[in-house]
Amino acid sequence: MKLRFALIVLACVFATPAAAKKYGKQVRFAGIHPVPKGEGGGICHIEAPHVHIYAANKLEYRTYADNNVFVGDPVAYGWDGPKYAYKGHHPIQVNAVVGMPEPYVHFCYINGPHYHYWEPPEGPEFKVSGGAYFYVGTPPPVYVEARPAYIGINTYYEPIVYTRPVVEVEPPHGWIMVGAAAPVIVAPRGRVRGGVGVVGGVGVSAGVHVEVPAPTIGIGVHVGGPAVIVGGGGGHGKFKHKKFKRH
Amino acid sequence: MRSWLLVALAAAACSKSGGNKPTSRDGVIEAWKKGGLDPSAFKETKADVGKDCASGTVNKLDVLVCTFANEKEAKQAEDNGLAWVGDSTGVSKAQGEILIVVADRKKVDPNGKTMNQIITLPAK
Numbered sequence: 001m002k003l004r005f006a007l008i009v010l011a012c013v014f015a016t017p018a019a020a021k022k023y024g025k026q027v028r029f030a031g032i033h034p035v036p037k038g039e040g041g042g043i044c045h046i047e048a049p050h051v052h053i054y055a056a057n058k059l060e061y062r063t064y065a066d067n068n069v070f071v072g073d074p075v076a077y078g079w080d081g082p083k084y085a086y087k088g089h090h091p092i093q094v095n096a097v098v099g100m101p102e103p104y105v106h107f108c109y110i111n112g113p114h115y116h117y118w119e120p121p122e123g124p125e126f127k128v129s130g131g132a133y134f135y136v137g138t139p140p141p142v143y144v145e146a147r148p149a150y151i152g153i154n155t156y157y158e159p160i161v162y163t164r165p166v167v168e169v170e171p172p173h174g175w176i177m178v179g180a181a182a183p184v185i186v187a188p189r190g191r192v193r194g195g196v197g198v199v200g201g202v203g204v205s206a207g208v209h210v211e212v213p214a215p216t217i218g219i220g221v222h223v224g225g226p227a228v229i230v231g232g233g234g235g236h237g238k239f240k241h242k243k244f245k246r247h
Numbered sequence: 248m249r250s251w252l253l254v255a256l257a258a259a260a261c262s263k264s265g266g267n268k269p270t271s272r273d274g275v276i277e278a279w280k281k282g283g284l285d286p287s288a289f290k291e292t293k294a295d296v297g298k299d300c301a302s303g304t305v306n307k308l309d310v311l312v313c314t315f316a317n318e319k320e321a322k323q324a325e326d327n328g329l330a331w332v333g334d335s336t337g338v339s340k341a342q343g344e345i346l347i348v349v350a351d352r353k354k355v356d357p358n359g360k361t362m363n364q365i366i367t368l369p370a371k
Contacts, residue, residue, distance in 0.1 A: 050338035
């Protein structure tokens with residue numbers, strides 16, 4: 001199963017779907033995403049492919065069929081819909097996030113606990129512990145190759161004050177963040193902003209000691225039990241049985 | 248004989264509904280109203296998007312609705328819909344044989360919630 005998933009990743013990660021036309025200053029997006037502060041901030045709730053007259057940054061988006069697909073943490077921007085907790089790096093089935101058929105898998109490089117608005121596919125690659133998904137699969141080489149281009153997302157999120165998931169459990173065996181594929185994780189320093197104390201750094205002992213910036217927020221929602229953290233407005237995709245389901 | 252007639256009528260009703268996809272412009276407008284949106288009157292208009300199009304507004308958003316012969320043609324016209332949107336936030340989405348194009352030229356829907364409703368309500 002792991003091998004099959006790895007092959008799919010390898011086959012898809014650099015796939016370039018057919019180019020779409022570009023009209024004027026339009027920039028294409030697919031799925032929900034943050035709106036730049038200069039454009040009013042918050043979240044754009046249009047799920048279908050759509051256009052704006054502003055750009056997407058390279059750290060939080062992946063390009064799929066000429067659409068910018070947001071793969072960051074929407075809660076950081078005020079998303080109040082369904083959300084699922086993750087910890088550490090993990091693959092993202094980008095096409096499934098936006099309900100498109102052509103497979104395209106990339107990776108999320110957020111080091112600590114964070115949210116996405118979709119669930120991972122069911123299967124052995126993800127384990128739930130402490131209410132969060134941990135990726136325990138074998139990442140393909142492209143995960144390491146692409147990391148320098150995207151690891152900066154951690155510095156990008158560090159100053160954003162929001163309620164991150166609290167995940168205070170021993171990571172499951174095989175978690176990517178303690179594997180050989182992730183030998184160096186640079187942990188950003190913790191900060192205190194706006195009265196919310198962020199204590200960075202959780203020591204993980206599993207053969208290799210890795211400083212993982214896992215912010216523990218003094219005020220927050222403790223996530224325990226089910227991985228599905230919050231229900232909310234419908235219409236958002238999630239993975240089930242390797243297939244994407246939309247409500 | 249009577250039961251056969253009932254089955255045939257039921258089948259015809261099902262096929263006419265086309266699942267949960269709209270089959271007419273009026274059906275789309277009705278779906279918006281049922282969903283709490285406020286569509287204006289829609290007038291026939293000439294657009295490069297399709298041959299049978301009408302434009303109007305929904306909650307102050309500019310909307311174009313075009314009817315095509317089949318789902319494939321409607322889907323293929325999505326890109327032309329984006330050309331109609333121009334330099335503004337917008338979306339072009341086929342729902343069955345109907346193409347719905349929305350442009351927020353007056354910037355009245357900064358979070359896209361209404362635009363998302365406009366393109367999803369007719370499919371529900």
